Amino acid sequence: MEVEEEERRSPHDHVDRCVPESFFDRVTQGLRGDLEHERDRRLQLADAVSKHRAEFAFAQLENERALTSLCDELR
Known part of the structure; x- marks a missing residue:
């Protein structure tokens, strides 16, 4: 029975007992x-x-409007 308990223990069991909570x-x-x-x-x-x-979207819109306006002036 002790062997079975030893096999079920995690390798971290020892560490868990040594490190303060x-x-x-x-x-x-x-x-x-x-x-x-x-x-x-x-x-x-x-x-x-x-x-x-x-x-950025507003700046793009402003640039497109300015470009359209400039193109209209050149026509």
Whole structure:
């Protein structure tokens, strides 16, 4: 029966018993903080891209109107 229990143990069982729980809590908290920071950064970048796309579209429209106006003047 002891052999069966030994076979079922994960290779990490020994490590889990040696490392204080607070270490895992700190690592988990750090990873959550990193994840939240990256999510916020992604949202900021997505907002910036949307803003710049809109500005670019308006600039393109202005250029097309200016070109049309110039072509009309030359005719």
